[in-house]
Amino acid sequence: RQSPYDLLYADGVRAYFARDWPRAAELLQRALHSYSQLREARRACQGRCAEEAGFAGSPGPAAASWETRFFDRVLQRAECLGECLGRRLGAEPSLHRASREIQEDFEQREPYNYLQVALFQLKKLDEAVSAAHTFFIANPQHLQMREDMEKYQRMAGVKPGSFRDLQATPYWEVYEAGVQHYNVDEYLQAAVKLEESLKEVLLALEDCRALCEGLQEDGTEEEMQPGLYEAIAAHYIQVLKCRQHCVLEIATKPGRVSATDDFIPAHFDLLQFAYDQVGNQALAAECAASYLLFYPADEMMLEKMRQYQAKLGERASVTARENIQRYVQRSLREKKLIYYALEHLGGTFNDPDPWTPDELVPESLKEKHRENQEKQRLKNLDVGQQEQRGPLTFEGITITMDSLQLNGSQRVVFDRVLTDSECKDLLRLAKAAGGTGDGYRGRQSPHTPHERFEGLTVLRALQLAQDGTVNWRDAKLLLHASEKSRKIVESYFTPGKRLHFSFTHLVCRTAVEGEQDGRMDLSHPVHADNCLLDPEGKECWREPPAYMFRDYSGILYLNDDFQGGSLFFTELDAVTITAQVRPKCGRLVAFSSGGENPHGVWAVTRGRRCAIALWYTLSPEHAEQERMEAEVLMRQGDTEQEQSYTDDEVHVGADRSGEASPEPPVPKGRARSTSQRRMPGSESGQQPQELQARDEL
Numbered sequence: 001r002q003s004p005y006d007l008l009y010a011d012g013v014r015a016y017f018a019r020d021w022p023r024a025a026e027l028l029q030r031a032l033h034s035y036s037q038l039r040e041a042r043r044a045c046q047g048r049c050a051e052e053a054g055f056a057g058s059p060g061p062a063a064a065s066w067e068t069r070f071f072d073r074v075l076q077r078a079e080c081l082g083e084c085l086g087r088r089l090g091a092e093p094s095l096h097r098a099s100r101e102i103q104e105d106f107e108q109r110e111p112y113n114y115l116q117v118a119l120f121q122l123k124k125l126d127e128a129v130s131a132a133h134t135f136f137i138a139n140p141q142h143l144q145m146r147e148d149m150e151k152y153q154r155m156a157g158v159k160p161g162s163f164r165d166l167q168a169t170p171y172w173e174v175y176e177a178g179v180q181h182y183n184v185d186e187y188l189q190a191a192v193k194l195e196e197s198l199k200e201v202l203l204a205l206e207d208c209r210a211l212c213e214g215l216q217e218d219g220t221e222e223e224m225q226p227g228l229y230e231a232i233a234a235h236y237i238q239v240l241k242c243r244q245h246c247v248l249e250i251a252t253k254p255g256r257v258s259a260t261d262d263f264i265p266a267h268f269d270l271l272q273f274a275y276d277q278v279g280n281q282a283l284a285a286e287c288a289a290s291y292l293l294f295y296p297a298d299e300m301m302l303e304k305m306r307q308y309q310a311k312l313g314e315r316a317s318v319t320a321r322e323n324i325q326r327y328v329q330r331s332l333r334e335k336k337l338i339y340y341a342l343e344h345l346g347g348t349f350n351d352p353d354p355w356t357p358d359e360l361v362p363e364s365l366k367e368k369h370r371e372n373q374e375k376q377r378l379k380n381l382d383v384g385q386q387e388q389r390g391p392l393t394f395e396g397i398t399i400t401m402d403s404l405q406l407n408g409s410q411r412v413v414f415d416r417v418l419t420d421s422e423c424k425d426l427l428r429l430a431k432a433a434g435g436t437g438d439g440y441r442g443r444q445s446p447h448t449p450h451e452r453f454e455g456l457t458v459l460r461a462l463q464l465a466q467d468g469t470v471n472w473r474d475a476k477l478l479l480h481a482s483e484k485s486r487k488i489v490e491s492y493f494t495p496g497k498r499l500h501f502s503f504t505h506l507v508c509r510t511a512v513e514g515e516q517d518g519r520m521d522l523s524h525p526v527h528a529d530n531c532l533l534d535p536e537g538k539e540c541w542r543e544p545p546a547y548m549f550r551d552y553s554g555i556l557y558l559n560d561d562f563q564g565g566s567l568f569f570t571e572l573d574a575v576t577i578t579a580q581v582r583p584k585c586g587r588l589v590a591f592s593s594g595g596e597n598p599h600g601v602w603a604v605t606r607g608r609r610c611a612i613a614l615w616y617t618l619s620p621e622h623a624e625q626e627r628m629e630a631e632v633l634m635r636q637g638d639t640e641q642e643q644s645y646t647d648d649e650v651h652v653g654a655d656r657s658g659e660a661s662p663e664p665p666v667p668k669g670r671a672r673s674t675s676q677r678r679m680p681g682s683e684s685g686q687q688p689q690e691l692q693a694r695d696e697l
């Protein structure tokens with residue numbers, strides 16, 4: 001028979017303040033144990049009382065009203081749960097309902113903070129250290145504990161193995177390992193890890209949801225309704241909101257401030273590509289179908305589905321995973337109920353999922369819903385809160401400068417993203433396309449009359465390749481180089497969140513001869529990429545005509561044989577320079593696109609400065625359409641060119657310099673179609689100069 005954890009906790013804390021260490025330690029440990037037992041019991045009972053099925057299926061007597069059916073189910077389920085929990089816990093289940101504050105304490109691992117002190121006083125050093133570590137993981141900003149941890153680290157008797165997380169959520173490690181494999185193109189290992197993580201994530205989600213039953217009916221959030229039905233409904237809605245909130249909880253790594261967006265769909269996004277790469281089309285198709293449950297209009301995925309269907313044949317009907325179908329249906333059903341209640345009973349709801357279809361939100365709440373989504377998105381991007389740096393293990397690439405060295409936030413410089421020969425090829429492409437490109441929406445000198453400005457988009461490059469104006473491989477290289485940069489930026493700044501292309505072009509700025517003397521202007525005036533810079537007001541307005549949806553910017557430089565032309569960052573005043581970056585071949589500078597990163601380019605006074613300018617967005621609705629067209633063109637071209645390539649394939653293996661390589665390095669990332677062949681030795685092994693992103697720089 002379990003004592004309720006909140007009572008044990010209260011007694012434990014009381015003993016703590018009375019400095020009765022043995023009693024405090026014992027009670028706190030029992031509280032933690034009781035809490036985990038309760039979680040387990042709730043999970044098991046919830047499974048047994050599978051109320052969900054009731055809401056989904058059989059509509060009950062046709063005559064019964066929606067309300068009657070609704071309450072019947074709620075009551076039925078409550079009864080079942082009560083009975084089940086009573087049996088398991090050997091007590092009246094309502095005894096196990098803790099207040100919201102205490103629940104939050106347990107979620108924040110607060111009991112471990114008391115526990116570590118008590119254990120330390122009892123000279124149980126090992127246990128004290130693991131309790132401290134467990135607390136610290138979820139509260140890294142806790143200064144006192146930071147100090148304590150440092151002390152523990154210096155203490156003679158402490159073994160390194162004692163720094164254990166007693167409440168480890170194992171899926172984070174597994175997930176990150178999966179992403180890491182993915183980033184270095186080890187797709188088989190990536191798939192294994194991601195499947196494992198997905199399984200664990202779904203279990204953790206059920207665990208979290210089960211705990212929602214324990215909410216006390218304290219009506220903190222909304223006014224209690226007077227009638228019994230209303231009271232039941234209000235409570236049930238609260239439970240539903242709590243369950244929905246679990247999505248964020250499981251997607252927030254302990255110690256992180258914000259959740260990994262779209263955690264579950266992201267798994268399928270990665271898995272689809274990984275399976276595709278290892279040649280398992282059936283599983284890839286299944287993952288694509290599962291992803292489409294969340295984003296049924298995702299063009300990229302739909303296109304992939306069409307390809308799979310064509311290849312696998314219509315007979316092999318491809319369907320999403322059943323558990324994910326159930327997951328999505330259940331989530332939508334709960335949201336529907338919540339929105340229904342919002343409309344009729346009032347209240348608030350922050351939908352945790354970006355994929356909720358618009359139709360589901362009642363007309364009267366749409367405006368508010370959008371505001372909330374936007375707020376959520378901005379919160380996730382909030383630069384002040386934290387800088388997330390994900391796993392980054394691209395072969396050969398180095399981080400030359402980070403935000404600290406660049407005197408700002410969310411800025412980074414990578415080197416060796418391209419080899420010299422790749423830069424040469426891309427410069428040749430720029431030259432061949434010169435004058436035929438897009439200009440800059442048609443203008444030759446949008447920023448300064450002293451320079452000629454030529455831009456070339458990926459689609460235009462492939463079109464030019466198709467009609468023979470430029471080299472086919474060079475055009476493909478443009479696609480691949482930009483995809484490689486995308487992956488780097490994604491894994492550095494938004495690990496686990498998909499970063500989409502917003503706009504890409506290869507752009508050269510050429511000094512106009514004889515017009516450079518006494519020149520005072522810039523090649524590119526100071527600006528921010530997603531807002532309108534107002535240096536006087538020291539503000540940046542996120543409003544049209546700014547490209548508000550751009551979240552990250554990257555510039556991949558191709559050469560350095562020109563005068564002037566360095567990139568520089570400033571403060572919001574547009575004049576105080578905080579950092580400069582000298583372009584050179586293979587150097588990628590990347591930064592968040594907002595007001596925290598105003599930047600400009602010094603005048604190019606001699607020669608020609610070429611770079612691939614890249615903008616990325618987190619929002620799939622703003623993903624670039626042209627890019628997909630370009631990818632289709634590339635695939636078509638590949639099939640046509642297949643024959644003429646077979647000879648080139650062999651001699652790359654030993655040569656990592658790339659100088660002699662007749663072909664761009666094997667494309668990385670989504671752009672590669674499954675039919676393409678991998679070149680031996682070009683991607684793995686030889687150059688172990690891997691980079692682990694540091695947590696703190």
Ligand SMILES: O=C(O)CCC(=O)C(=O)O
Binds near residue numbers: 524529555567600601
């Ligand atoms: O080319 C560069 O270094 C920066 C270009 C830039 O800031 C832009 O095009 O928005």
Ligand SMILES: [Fe+2]
Binds near residue numbers: 553
């Ligand atoms: Fe810019």
